[in-house]
Amino acid sequence: MLIAQISDTHIKTPGRLAYGQVDTSTALTACLAHLARQDTQPDLVLFTGDLADFGTPDEYAHFKQLLAPLGLPVYLLPGNHDDREAMRAAWPDAPWARRPGRLHSVIENWPIRIICLDTLRPGSGGGHLDPEDLAWLDSTLAEKPGQPTIVAMHHPPFLCGVTHMDAISLDNAPDFAAVVARHPHIQRILCGHLHRPIHAQVGGRPVVSAPSPAHQVALDLAPDAPSRFIMEPPGYLLHLWVPRSGLVTHTMVIGDYGARHPFFKDGSLID
Ligand SMILES: [Fe+2]
Incomplete structure:
Protein backbone atom coordinates (compact mmCIF):
# COMPACT_ATOMS: atom_id res chain seq x y z
CA MET A 1 0.00 0.00 0.00
CA LEU A 2 1.32 3.41 -0.98
CA ILE A 3 -0.16 6.62 0.42
CA ALA A 4 0.60 10.10 -0.92
CA GLN A 5 0.27 12.84 1.68
CA ILE A 6 -0.09 16.34 0.32
CA SER A 7 -0.54 19.15 2.80
CA ASP A 8 -1.13 22.88 2.98
CA THR A 9 -2.02 23.60 -0.62
CA HIS A 10 -3.63 26.97 0.34
CA ILE A 11 -5.59 27.23 -2.90
CA LYS A 12 -7.08 30.63 -3.69
CA THR A 13 -9.50 31.69 -6.40
CA PRO A 14 -8.00 31.71 -9.93
CA GLY A 15 -5.45 34.46 -10.47
CA ARG A 16 -4.94 35.28 -6.80
CA LEU A 17 -1.62 34.70 -5.02
CA ALA A 18 -1.26 33.60 -1.39
CA TYR A 19 0.15 36.48 0.66
CA GLY A 20 0.29 38.39 -2.63
CA GLN A 21 3.28 36.29 -3.71
CA VAL A 22 2.73 32.52 -3.89
CA ASP A 23 1.07 30.93 -6.91
CA THR A 24 -0.38 28.00 -4.97
CA SER A 25 -2.48 26.77 -7.92
CA THR A 26 0.56 26.32 -10.14
CA ALA A 27 2.35 24.71 -7.20
CA LEU A 28 -0.42 22.12 -6.73
CA THR A 29 -0.50 21.40 -10.46
CA ALA A 30 3.27 20.84 -10.41
CA CYS A 31 2.90 18.58 -7.38
CA LEU A 32 0.26 16.42 -9.04
CA ALA A 33 2.33 16.25 -12.24
CA HIS A 34 5.37 15.14 -10.22
CA LEU A 35 3.28 12.48 -8.51
CA ALA A 36 1.91 11.28 -11.86
CA ARG A 37 5.49 10.83 -13.14
CA GLN A 38 6.38 8.36 -10.38
CA ASP A 39 6.75 4.74 -11.50
CA THR A 40 4.40 3.47 -8.81
CA GLN A 41 1.18 5.33 -8.25
CA PRO A 42 -0.30 5.64 -4.75
CA ASP A 43 -3.46 3.83 -3.77
CA LEU A 44 -4.86 7.05 -2.36
CA VAL A 45 -4.00 10.69 -1.77
CA LEU A 46 -4.52 12.18 1.66
CA PHE A 47 -4.68 15.96 2.02
CA THR A 48 -3.86 16.97 5.59
CA GLY A 49 -5.48 20.37 5.80
CA ASP A 50 -5.21 23.97 4.65
CA LEU A 51 -6.66 22.86 1.34
CA ALA A 52 -7.91 26.40 0.75
CA ASP A 53 -6.38 29.67 1.92
CA PHE A 54 -9.50 31.36 3.33
CA GLY A 55 -11.98 28.45 3.23
CA THR A 56 -14.42 30.03 0.78
CA PRO A 57 -16.71 28.06 -1.57
CA ASP A 58 -14.94 29.55 -4.59
CA GLU A 59 -11.57 28.37 -3.31
CA TYR A 60 -12.86 24.82 -2.81
CA ALA A 61 -14.35 24.87 -6.31
CA HIS A 62 -10.93 25.84 -7.64
CA PHE A 63 -9.24 23.13 -5.54
CA LYS A 64 -11.58 20.51 -7.00
CA GLN A 65 -10.91 21.80 -10.51
CA LEU A 66 -7.15 21.51 -9.99
CA LEU A 67 -7.58 17.95 -8.67
CA ALA A 68 -9.63 16.82 -11.67
CA PRO A 69 -6.67 15.21 -13.55
CA LEU A 70 -5.61 13.18 -10.50
CA GLY A 71 -7.71 10.04 -11.04
CA LEU A 72 -6.95 8.58 -7.60
CA PRO A 73 -9.08 8.25 -4.46
CA VAL A 74 -8.83 11.46 -2.43
CA TYR A 75 -9.35 11.88 1.30
CA LEU A 76 -9.49 15.20 3.10
CA LEU A 77 -9.21 16.62 6.59
CA PRO A 78 -9.37 20.31 7.48
CA GLY A 79 -6.71 22.74 8.70
CA ASN A 80 -6.97 26.11 10.34
CA HIS A 81 -7.39 27.85 6.96
CA ASP A 82 -10.38 25.64 6.12
CA ASP A 83 -14.08 25.96 6.86
CA ARG A 84 -16.13 22.92 7.87
CA GLU A 85 -19.42 24.02 6.38
CA ALA A 86 -17.85 25.08 3.09
CA MET A 87 -16.08 21.71 2.91
CA ARG A 88 -19.34 19.85 3.59
CA ALA A 89 -20.98 21.79 0.79
CA ALA A 90 -18.08 21.15 -1.60
CA TRP A 91 -17.88 17.38 -0.92
CA PRO A 92 -21.46 16.21 -0.27
CA ASP A 93 -20.44 12.55 -0.65
CA ALA A 94 -17.65 12.67 1.96
CA PRO A 95 -18.22 10.52 5.05
CA TRP A 96 -18.46 13.62 7.22
CA ALA A 97 -20.70 15.63 4.88
CA ARG A 98 -24.01 14.77 6.55
CA ARG A 99 -22.79 14.56 10.14
CA PRO A 100 -22.75 17.53 12.48
CA GLY A 101 -19.59 18.49 14.30
CA ARG A 102 -16.04 17.67 13.41
CA LEU A 103 -14.90 16.11 10.13
CA HIS A 104 -13.29 13.00 11.59
CA SER A 105 -13.21 9.87 9.42
CA VAL A 106 -11.64 6.43 9.10
CA ILE A 107 -10.20 4.99 5.90
CA GLU A 108 -10.78 1.23 6.06
CA ASN A 109 -10.20 -1.91 3.99
CA TRP A 110 -6.50 -1.38 3.32
CA PRO A 111 -3.46 -3.02 4.95
CA ILE A 112 -3.04 0.23 6.87
CA ARG A 113 -6.03 1.76 8.62
CA ILE A 114 -6.04 5.57 8.61
CA ILE A 115 -7.84 7.60 11.27
CA CYS A 116 -8.31 11.19 10.13
CA LEU A 117 -8.77 13.80 12.85
CA ASP A 118 -10.25 17.27 12.55
CA THR A 119 -8.26 19.51 14.93
CA LEU A 120 -9.71 22.79 13.64
CA ARG A 121 -10.74 25.37 16.21
CA PRO A 122 -12.74 28.00 14.29
CA GLY A 123 -11.33 31.49 14.62
CA SER A 124 -7.93 30.26 15.78
CA GLY A 125 -4.72 29.31 14.02
CA GLY A 126 -4.09 26.69 16.66
CA GLY A 127 -5.69 23.28 17.04
CA HIS A 128 -7.57 21.51 19.79
CA LEU A 129 -9.24 18.17 20.46
CA ASP A 130 -12.14 18.10 22.91
CA PRO A 131 -12.53 15.27 25.43
CA GLU A 132 -15.17 13.62 23.21
CA ASP A 133 -12.77 13.74 20.22
CA LEU A 134 -10.03 12.08 22.26
CA ALA A 135 -12.51 9.49 23.51
CA TRP A 136 -13.57 8.79 19.89
CA LEU A 137 -9.91 8.42 18.88
CA ASP A 138 -9.25 6.08 21.80
CA SER A 139 -12.25 3.86 21.08
CA THR A 140 -11.64 3.85 17.31
CA LEU A 141 -8.02 2.81 17.85
CA ALA A 142 -9.20 0.09 20.26
CA GLU A 143 -11.53 -1.40 17.62
CA LYS A 144 -8.65 -2.97 15.64
CA PRO A 145 -5.58 -3.36 17.84
CA GLY A 146 -4.08 -5.89 15.44
CA GLN A 147 -4.13 -3.63 12.40
CA PRO A 148 -1.29 -1.22 11.59
CA THR A 149 -2.75 2.26 11.85
CA ILE A 150 -1.96 5.83 10.86
CA VAL A 151 -3.40 8.81 12.73
CA ALA A 152 -3.59 11.84 10.43
CA MET A 153 -4.29 15.41 11.54
CA HIS A 154 -3.44 18.97 10.55
CA HIS A 155 -2.02 20.45 13.74
CA PRO A 156 1.24 18.96 15.03
CA PRO A 157 0.98 17.37 18.48
CA PHE A 158 4.54 18.45 19.30
CA LEU A 159 6.65 21.61 19.49
CA CYS A 160 9.15 22.06 16.65
CA GLY A 161 11.24 24.98 17.91
CA VAL A 162 9.79 27.60 15.55
CA THR A 163 8.07 29.64 18.25
CA HIS A 164 5.36 31.31 16.16
CA MET A 165 4.29 27.87 14.87
CA ASP A 166 4.54 26.28 18.31
CA ALA A 167 2.12 28.95 19.53
CA ILE A 168 -0.49 27.55 17.11
CA SER A 169 0.17 23.80 17.43
CA LEU A 170 -2.28 21.33 19.02
CA ASP A 171 -2.80 23.09 22.34
CA ASN A 172 -3.63 19.96 24.33
CA ALA A 173 -0.91 17.77 22.86
CA PRO A 174 -0.24 15.99 26.22
CA ASP A 175 -3.85 14.72 26.24
CA PHE A 176 -3.39 13.42 22.69
CA ALA A 177 -0.04 11.84 23.65
CA ALA A 178 -1.70 9.98 26.52
CA VAL A 179 -4.18 8.39 24.10
CA VAL A 180 -1.69 7.34 21.42
CA ALA A 181 0.65 5.94 24.10
CA ARG A 182 -2.02 3.30 24.81
CA HIS A 183 -2.00 2.02 21.19
CA PRO A 184 1.28 0.50 20.02
CA HIS A 185 -0.25 -0.46 16.66
CA ILE A 186 0.06 3.18 15.55
CA GLN A 187 2.72 3.10 12.85
CA ARG A 188 2.89 6.84 12.24
CA ILE A 189 1.16 10.09 13.15
CA LEU A 190 0.94 12.38 10.12
CA CYS A 191 0.40 16.11 10.27
CA PRO A 211 6.31 19.92 3.48
CA SER A 212 3.97 22.08 1.41
CA PRO A 213 3.84 21.83 -2.37
CA ALA A 214 3.86 25.66 -2.29
CA HIS A 215 5.63 27.79 0.36
CA GLN A 216 7.60 26.54 3.37
CA VAL A 217 7.73 28.05 6.86
CA ALA A 218 11.16 29.67 7.28
CA LEU A 219 13.31 27.78 9.77
CA ASP A 220 14.16 30.33 12.45
CA LEU A 221 14.84 28.91 15.92
CA ALA A 222 15.23 32.28 17.67
CA PRO A 223 12.80 32.71 20.60
CA ASP A 224 11.34 35.83 18.99
CA ALA A 225 11.34 34.53 15.41
CA PRO A 226 8.89 36.47 13.23
CA SER A 227 6.27 34.61 11.21
CA ARG A 228 7.78 34.26 7.73
CA PHE A 229 7.72 31.87 4.80
CA ILE A 230 10.43 30.97 2.29
CA MET A 231 10.36 29.45 -1.18
CA GLU A 232 12.53 26.45 -0.35
CA PRO A 233 12.00 23.36 -2.56
CA PRO A 234 8.37 22.23 -2.31
CA GLY A 235 7.38 18.67 -1.55
CA TYR A 236 5.04 15.98 -0.34
CA LEU A 237 5.34 12.61 1.39
CA LEU A 238 4.91 9.02 0.21
CA HIS A 239 4.18 6.47 2.94
CA LEU A 240 4.88 2.87 1.89
CA TRP A 241 3.69 -0.16 3.80
CA VAL A 242 6.45 -2.78 3.60
CA PRO A 243 5.18 -6.17 4.84
CA ARG A 244 7.47 -7.78 7.44
CA SER A 245 9.11 -4.41 8.04
CA GLY A 246 6.66 -1.57 8.61
CA LEU A 247 5.72 1.83 7.31
CA VAL A 248 8.44 3.88 5.63
CA THR A 249 8.11 7.53 4.68
CA HIS A 250 9.79 9.04 1.61
CA THR A 251 10.08 12.82 1.29
CA MET A 252 9.50 13.83 -2.32
CA VAL A 253 11.06 17.05 -3.61
CA ILE A 254 8.98 18.55 -6.40
CA GLY A 255 10.95 19.63 -9.47
CA ASP A 256 12.52 18.42 -12.68
CA TYR A 257 15.87 16.84 -11.87
CA GLY A 258 16.64 15.33 -15.25
CA ALA A 259 17.32 11.73 -16.16
CA ARG A 260 18.06 8.83 -13.85
CA HIS A 261 21.67 7.66 -14.08
CA PRO A 262 23.08 4.15 -13.53
CA PHE A 263 25.55 3.36 -10.74
CA PHE A 264 26.75 0.23 -12.54
CA LYS A 265 27.89 -0.75 -16.02
CA ASP A 266 28.40 -4.41 -17.00
CA GLY A 267 27.96 -5.39 -13.36
CA SER A 268 30.66 -3.06 -11.99
CA LEU A 269 30.51 0.31 -10.29
CA ILE A 270 31.27 3.02 -12.82
CA ASP A 271 34.74 4.43 -12.13
FE1 LIG B 1 -0.74 25.88 6.07
Whole structure:
Protein backbone atom coordinates (compact mmCIF):
# COMPACT_ATOMS: atom_id res chain seq x y z
CA MET A 1 0.00 0.00 0.00
CA LEU A 2 1.32 3.41 -0.98
CA ILE A 3 -0.16 6.62 0.42
CA ALA A 4 0.60 10.10 -0.92
CA GLN A 5 0.27 12.84 1.68
CA ILE A 6 -0.09 16.34 0.32
CA SER A 7 -0.54 19.15 2.80
CA ASP A 8 -1.13 22.88 2.98
CA THR A 9 -2.02 23.60 -0.62
CA HIS A 10 -3.63 26.97 0.34
CA ILE A 11 -5.59 27.23 -2.90
CA LYS A 12 -7.08 30.63 -3.69
CA THR A 13 -9.50 31.69 -6.40
CA PRO A 14 -8.00 31.71 -9.93
CA GLY A 15 -5.45 34.46 -10.47
CA ARG A 16 -4.94 35.28 -6.80
CA LEU A 17 -1.62 34.70 -5.02
CA ALA A 18 -1.26 33.60 -1.39
CA TYR A 19 0.15 36.48 0.66
CA GLY A 20 0.29 38.39 -2.63
CA GLN A 21 3.28 36.29 -3.71
CA VAL A 22 2.73 32.52 -3.89
CA ASP A 23 1.07 30.93 -6.91
CA THR A 24 -0.38 28.00 -4.97
CA SER A 25 -2.48 26.77 -7.92
CA THR A 26 0.56 26.32 -10.14
CA ALA A 27 2.35 24.71 -7.20
CA LEU A 28 -0.42 22.12 -6.73
CA THR A 29 -0.50 21.40 -10.46
CA ALA A 30 3.27 20.84 -10.41
CA CYS A 31 2.90 18.58 -7.38
CA LEU A 32 0.26 16.42 -9.04
CA ALA A 33 2.33 16.25 -12.24
CA HIS A 34 5.37 15.14 -10.22
CA LEU A 35 3.28 12.48 -8.51
CA ALA A 36 1.91 11.28 -11.86
CA ARG A 37 5.49 10.83 -13.14
CA GLN A 38 6.38 8.36 -10.38
CA ASP A 39 6.75 4.74 -11.50
CA THR A 40 4.40 3.47 -8.81
CA GLN A 41 1.18 5.33 -8.25
CA PRO A 42 -0.30 5.64 -4.75
CA ASP A 43 -3.46 3.83 -3.77
CA LEU A 44 -4.86 7.05 -2.36
CA VAL A 45 -4.00 10.69 -1.77
CA LEU A 46 -4.52 12.18 1.66
CA PHE A 47 -4.68 15.96 2.02
CA THR A 48 -3.86 16.97 5.59
CA GLY A 49 -5.48 20.37 5.80
CA ASP A 50 -5.21 23.97 4.65
CA LEU A 51 -6.66 22.86 1.34
CA ALA A 52 -7.91 26.40 0.75
CA ASP A 53 -6.38 29.67 1.92
CA PHE A 54 -9.50 31.36 3.33
CA GLY A 55 -11.98 28.45 3.23
CA THR A 56 -14.42 30.03 0.78
CA PRO A 57 -16.71 28.06 -1.57
CA ASP A 58 -14.94 29.55 -4.59
CA GLU A 59 -11.57 28.37 -3.31
CA TYR A 60 -12.86 24.82 -2.81
CA ALA A 61 -14.35 24.87 -6.31
CA HIS A 62 -10.93 25.84 -7.64
CA PHE A 63 -9.24 23.13 -5.54
CA LYS A 64 -11.58 20.51 -7.00
CA GLN A 65 -10.91 21.80 -10.51
CA LEU A 66 -7.15 21.51 -9.99
CA LEU A 67 -7.58 17.95 -8.67
CA ALA A 68 -9.63 16.82 -11.67
CA PRO A 69 -6.67 15.21 -13.55
CA LEU A 70 -5.61 13.18 -10.50
CA GLY A 71 -7.71 10.04 -11.04
CA LEU A 72 -6.95 8.58 -7.60
CA PRO A 73 -9.08 8.25 -4.46
CA VAL A 74 -8.83 11.46 -2.43
CA TYR A 75 -9.35 11.88 1.30
CA LEU A 76 -9.49 15.20 3.10
CA LEU A 77 -9.21 16.62 6.59
CA PRO A 78 -9.37 20.31 7.48
CA GLY A 79 -6.71 22.74 8.70
CA ASN A 80 -6.97 26.11 10.34
CA HIS A 81 -7.39 27.85 6.96
CA ASP A 82 -10.38 25.64 6.12
CA ASP A 83 -14.08 25.96 6.86
CA ARG A 84 -16.13 22.92 7.87
CA GLU A 85 -19.42 24.02 6.38
CA ALA A 86 -17.85 25.08 3.09
CA MET A 87 -16.08 21.71 2.91
CA ARG A 88 -19.34 19.85 3.59
CA ALA A 89 -20.98 21.79 0.79
CA ALA A 90 -18.08 21.15 -1.60
CA TRP A 91 -17.88 17.38 -0.92
CA PRO A 92 -21.46 16.21 -0.27
CA ASP A 93 -20.44 12.55 -0.65
CA ALA A 94 -17.65 12.67 1.96
CA PRO A 95 -18.22 10.52 5.05
CA TRP A 96 -18.46 13.62 7.22
CA ALA A 97 -20.70 15.63 4.88
CA ARG A 98 -24.01 14.77 6.55
CA ARG A 99 -22.79 14.56 10.14
CA PRO A 100 -22.75 17.53 12.48
CA GLY A 101 -19.59 18.49 14.30
CA ARG A 102 -16.04 17.67 13.41
CA LEU A 103 -14.90 16.11 10.13
CA HIS A 104 -13.29 13.00 11.59
CA SER A 105 -13.21 9.87 9.42
CA VAL A 106 -11.64 6.43 9.10
CA ILE A 107 -10.20 4.99 5.90
CA GLU A 108 -10.78 1.23 6.06
CA ASN A 109 -10.20 -1.91 3.99
CA TRP A 110 -6.50 -1.38 3.32
CA PRO A 111 -3.46 -3.02 4.95
CA ILE A 112 -3.04 0.23 6.87
CA ARG A 113 -6.03 1.76 8.62
CA ILE A 114 -6.04 5.57 8.61
CA ILE A 115 -7.84 7.60 11.27
CA CYS A 116 -8.31 11.19 10.13
CA LEU A 117 -8.77 13.80 12.85
CA ASP A 118 -10.25 17.27 12.55
CA THR A 119 -8.26 19.51 14.93
CA LEU A 120 -9.71 22.79 13.64
CA ARG A 121 -10.74 25.37 16.21
CA PRO A 122 -12.74 28.00 14.29
CA GLY A 123 -11.33 31.49 14.62
CA SER A 124 -7.93 30.26 15.78
CA GLY A 125 -4.72 29.31 14.02
CA GLY A 126 -4.09 26.69 16.66
CA GLY A 127 -5.69 23.28 17.04
CA HIS A 128 -7.57 21.51 19.79
CA LEU A 129 -9.24 18.17 20.46
CA ASP A 130 -12.14 18.10 22.91
CA PRO A 131 -12.53 15.27 25.43
CA GLU A 132 -15.17 13.62 23.21
CA ASP A 133 -12.77 13.74 20.22
CA LEU A 134 -10.03 12.08 22.26
CA ALA A 135 -12.51 9.49 23.51
CA TRP A 136 -13.57 8.79 19.89
CA LEU A 137 -9.91 8.42 18.88
CA ASP A 138 -9.25 6.08 21.80
CA SER A 139 -12.25 3.86 21.08
CA THR A 140 -11.64 3.85 17.31
CA LEU A 141 -8.02 2.81 17.85
CA ALA A 142 -9.20 0.09 20.26
CA GLU A 143 -11.53 -1.40 17.62
CA LYS A 144 -8.65 -2.97 15.64
CA PRO A 145 -5.58 -3.36 17.84
CA GLY A 146 -4.08 -5.89 15.44
CA GLN A 147 -4.13 -3.63 12.40
CA PRO A 148 -1.29 -1.22 11.59
CA THR A 149 -2.75 2.26 11.85
CA ILE A 150 -1.96 5.83 10.86
CA VAL A 151 -3.40 8.81 12.73
CA ALA A 152 -3.59 11.84 10.43
CA MET A 153 -4.29 15.41 11.54
CA HIS A 154 -3.44 18.97 10.55
CA HIS A 155 -2.02 20.45 13.74
CA PRO A 156 1.24 18.96 15.03
CA PRO A 157 0.98 17.37 18.48
CA PHE A 158 4.54 18.45 19.30
CA LEU A 159 6.65 21.61 19.49
CA CYS A 160 9.15 22.06 16.65
CA GLY A 161 11.24 24.98 17.91
CA VAL A 162 9.79 27.60 15.55
CA THR A 163 8.07 29.64 18.25
CA HIS A 164 5.36 31.31 16.16
CA MET A 165 4.29 27.87 14.87
CA ASP A 166 4.54 26.28 18.31
CA ALA A 167 2.12 28.95 19.53
CA ILE A 168 -0.49 27.55 17.11
CA SER A 169 0.17 23.80 17.43
CA LEU A 170 -2.28 21.33 19.02
CA ASP A 171 -2.80 23.09 22.34
CA ASN A 172 -3.63 19.96 24.33
CA ALA A 173 -0.91 17.77 22.86
CA PRO A 174 -0.24 15.99 26.22
CA ASP A 175 -3.85 14.72 26.24
CA PHE A 176 -3.39 13.42 22.69
CA ALA A 177 -0.04 11.84 23.65
CA ALA A 178 -1.70 9.98 26.52
CA VAL A 179 -4.18 8.39 24.10
CA VAL A 180 -1.69 7.34 21.42
CA ALA A 181 0.65 5.94 24.10
CA ARG A 182 -2.02 3.30 24.81
CA HIS A 183 -2.00 2.02 21.19
CA PRO A 184 1.28 0.50 20.02
CA HIS A 185 -0.25 -0.46 16.66
CA ILE A 186 0.06 3.18 15.55
CA GLN A 187 2.72 3.10 12.85
CA ARG A 188 2.89 6.84 12.24
CA ILE A 189 1.16 10.09 13.15
CA LEU A 190 0.94 12.38 10.12
CA CYS A 191 0.40 16.11 10.27
CA GLY A 192 0.74 19.27 8.21
CA HIS A 193 0.62 22.91 9.31
CA LEU A 194 4.40 23.29 9.69
CA HIS A 195 5.11 23.48 5.95
CA ARG A 196 8.32 21.57 6.56
CA PRO A 197 9.25 17.85 6.77
CA ILE A 198 9.88 17.38 10.51
CA HIS A 199 10.22 14.16 12.50
CA ALA A 200 9.33 13.84 16.16
CA GLN A 201 7.92 11.42 18.71
CA VAL A 202 4.68 11.74 20.67
CA GLY A 203 3.52 9.28 23.29
CA GLY A 204 6.18 6.88 22.04
CA ARG A 205 4.82 7.01 18.48
CA PRO A 206 6.70 8.47 15.48
CA VAL A 207 5.31 11.67 13.96
CA VAL A 208 6.13 13.35 10.68
CA SER A 209 4.92 16.62 9.22
CA ALA A 210 4.68 17.15 5.48
CA PRO A 211 6.31 19.92 3.48
CA SER A 212 3.97 22.08 1.41
CA PRO A 213 3.84 21.83 -2.37
CA ALA A 214 3.86 25.66 -2.29
CA HIS A 215 5.63 27.79 0.36
CA GLN A 216 7.60 26.54 3.37
CA VAL A 217 7.73 28.05 6.86
CA ALA A 218 11.16 29.67 7.28
CA LEU A 219 13.31 27.78 9.77
CA ASP A 220 14.16 30.33 12.45
CA LEU A 221 14.84 28.91 15.92
CA ALA A 222 15.23 32.28 17.67
CA PRO A 223 12.80 32.71 20.60
CA ASP A 224 11.34 35.83 18.99
CA ALA A 225 11.34 34.53 15.41
CA PRO A 226 8.89 36.47 13.23
CA SER A 227 6.27 34.61 11.21
CA ARG A 228 7.78 34.26 7.73
CA PHE A 229 7.72 31.87 4.80
CA ILE A 230 10.43 30.97 2.29
CA MET A 231 10.36 29.45 -1.18
CA GLU A 232 12.53 26.45 -0.35
CA PRO A 233 12.00 23.36 -2.56
CA PRO A 234 8.37 22.23 -2.31
CA GLY A 235 7.38 18.67 -1.55
CA TYR A 236 5.04 15.98 -0.34
CA LEU A 237 5.34 12.61 1.39
CA LEU A 238 4.91 9.02 0.21
CA HIS A 239 4.18 6.47 2.94
CA LEU A 240 4.88 2.87 1.89
CA TRP A 241 3.69 -0.16 3.80
CA VAL A 242 6.45 -2.78 3.60
CA PRO A 243 5.18 -6.17 4.84
CA ARG A 244 7.47 -7.78 7.44
CA SER A 245 9.11 -4.41 8.04
CA GLY A 246 6.66 -1.57 8.61
CA LEU A 247 5.72 1.83 7.31
CA VAL A 248 8.44 3.88 5.63
CA THR A 249 8.11 7.53 4.68
CA HIS A 250 9.79 9.04 1.61
CA THR A 251 10.08 12.82 1.29
CA MET A 252 9.50 13.83 -2.32
CA VAL A 253 11.06 17.05 -3.61
CA ILE A 254 8.98 18.55 -6.40
CA GLY A 255 10.95 19.63 -9.47
CA ASP A 256 12.52 18.42 -12.68
CA TYR A 257 15.87 16.84 -11.87
CA GLY A 258 16.64 15.33 -15.25
CA ALA A 259 17.32 11.73 -16.16
CA ARG A 260 18.06 8.83 -13.85
CA HIS A 261 21.67 7.66 -14.08
CA PRO A 262 23.08 4.15 -13.53
CA PHE A 263 25.55 3.36 -10.74
CA PHE A 264 26.75 0.23 -12.54
CA LYS A 265 27.89 -0.75 -16.02
CA ASP A 266 28.40 -4.41 -17.00
CA GLY A 267 27.96 -5.39 -13.36
CA SER A 268 30.66 -3.06 -11.99
CA LEU A 269 30.51 0.31 -10.29
CA ILE A 270 31.27 3.02 -12.82
CA ASP A 271 34.74 4.43 -12.13
FE1 LIG B 1 -0.74 25.88 6.07
